[in-house]
Amino acid sequence: MKLGCSSWSYHAAFRAGRIDQRGWLRTCAEDLEVDGVELVDLHFPTTDPAYLRDLKKLCTDLQLTISGLAVSNDFGPDERRAQEIARLRQWTDIAAFIGAPVVRVFAGWRPSSADTDDGRSDGRIIGLIRRVIGPRQPNQRRLWSDVTAALREAADYAAERGVTIALQNNEGRGIVGTAVQLRHCLEDAGSPWLRVCLDPADLPDRLGLDHVMPQVVQVHARLRDVGEDGSDGRLHWPEVLRLLKLSNYRGFVHLDYEGAEMPETAVPRAIRYLRGNLHLLERQRLLREPAPAAPADGVAAEHGAIESIDEAVVEAEASLAQS
Numbered sequence: 628m629k630l631g632c633s634s635w636s637y638h639a640a641f642r643a644g645r646i647d648q649r650g651w652l653r654t655c656a657e658d659l660e661v662d663g664v665e666l667v668d669l670h671f672p673t674t675d676p677a678y679l680r681d682l683k684k685l686c687t688d689l690q691l692t693i694s695g696l697a698v699s700n701d702f703g704p705d706e707r708r709a710q711e712i713a714r715l716r717q718w719t720d721i722a723a724f725i726g727a728p729v730v731r732v733f734a735g736w737r738p739s740s741a742d743t744d745d746g747r748s749d750g751r752i753i754g755l756i757r758r759v760i761g762p763r764q765p766n767q768r769r770l771w772s773d774v775t776a777a778l779r780e781a782a783d784y785a786a787e788r789g790v791t792i793a794l795q796n797n798e799g800r801g802i803v804g805t806a807v808q809l810r811h812c813l814e815d816a817g818s819p820w821l822r823v824c825l826d827p828a829d830l831p832d833r834l835g836l837d838h839v840m841p842q843v844v845q846v847h848a849r850l851r852d853v854g855e856d857g858s859d860g861r862l863h864w865p866e867v868l869r870l871l872k873l874s875n876y877r878g879f880v881h882l883d884y885e886g887a888e889m890p891e892t893a894v895p896r897a898i899r900y901l902r903g904n905l906h907l908l909e910r911q912r913l914l915r916e917p918a919p920a921a922p923a924d925g926v927a928a929e930h931g932a933i934e935s936i937d938e939a940v941v942e943a944e945a946s947l948a949q950s
Contacts, residue, residue: 629872629879631663631694632900633847636884636894641670645891645900648672648794656689663694665731665845668718677723683725693802695729695793695845696722701908702777703735703770703802711735723788725814729844730785731824732791732814734774734803737767774802775815782818793824793845798831807835813842816832828862840874847883848901853893857900865904872908880905929949 634654640646646654648670655661664686671677686693700711711851715732722730782792794812803812807824820842824845830836850859858864868880882901884894 628691628846628868628877628905628908629662629694630856630898630905631665631692631879631881632659632661632709632894632898633665633666633697633881633883635665636882638667638669638885640890641805642794644709648682650691652682652685652691653815656668656691659895661691661882661912663692663879663881663897665697665879666693666725666727669698669699674717674721679721679725692882693725693727695731696725696727697731700732701735702733702739702802705773707853708777712777712780719781719785719788719792719941720791722790727790729791729822731795731845732778732781733795733797734778734801736797736800737770737802739800770802771815775812776837778812778821779816779818782816786818786819786820790820791844792818792821794821795824795847796826796829804829805831806839808922809842810835811840827867828859837874839872840876843874846871846876846878846880846888848880848897849883849885850893850897851884851886853886853888853897854902855896857896857898857903859897864901867908868901868904868908872912 630691634641634648634651637651637654643650648666651670652664653674656663683693695811696718700715702708702711715730719730722728727788731888765858776791778794785792794803794809796804796806796809803809811824822844823839823842824847825843826849828847828849828851848864851861854860865948871880878903882897884890884897886893
């Protein structure tokens with residue numbers, strides 16, 4: 628697994644004008660030292676081709692992989708769906724231009740009862756009935772059908788440009804919030820170019836997760852209350868990362884910080900915490916593998932042999948694994 632950072636982690640700093648996209652990229656490379664970045668559409672100052680070329684060159688110079696692009700879309704409202712699809716097409720073109728292999732999207736949010744009340748007058752009798760039984764409820768079956776069709780259309784367009792659409796789970800009012808719903812949504816959309824961006828912190832349970840993992844192309848580590856050690860009390864990330872490793876996930880884990888603390892102080896702690904746990908998983912893997920045989924010509928065992936780890940390091944790693 629590789630460690631990345633989503634620009635959403637610095638959304639508060641972007642909004643306050645304390646940082647811009649170029650400055651954020653330099654922070655990711657020089658201070659956070661992550662492997663890749665996810666660029667959120669809201670943080671682009673312009674989509675002018677000249678700027679996009681310079682942005683791609685800057686990432687190359689900083690040795691940062693553009694691991695994905697994120698679009699703040701909502702396929703829920705009927706009246707906005709066509710516009711949202713068109714906007715997603717635009718950002719898919721941008722992703723292909725800058726070399727981002729994945730575009731992260733949401734299915735959208737369920738309209739509330741008030742959203743479905745268009746204000747039309749249905750007569751005194753109907754009005755009286757509504758006051759008794761409540762406002763008209765959204766048609767959930769139709770909503771699901773319309774949203775999966777929109778995702779299929781978006782995925783078909785992205786396929787022509789070699790870009791994968793990654794659907795992120797979103798609980799609460801989200802149309803797709805559970806692992807089971809993720810699986811059903813991919814099945815109903817029926818496109819091999821529609822895959823999953825998993826947000827473990829926003830899953831209500833792990834039911835059906837095993838069936839979804841083969842479709843996961845991105846993982847978002849959403850942290851809100853970052854402790855002094857970088858951890859978040861809402862989710863035990865060492866366990867989550869171990870489960871991802873057991874599922875043979877080898878892609879990016881993007882930090883997605885959403886908290887009240889300023890990102891300039893919270894994000895570095897969270898990155899160190901995640902990097903430490905990823906490092907621990909890798910060391911544990913190396914310790915389980917047998918050391919390669921020495922070369923026949925007697926050359927020093929540096930060629931492929933794993934260095935011995937002293938007792939203090941082993942005890943420290945064991946303590947971290949149990950935390």
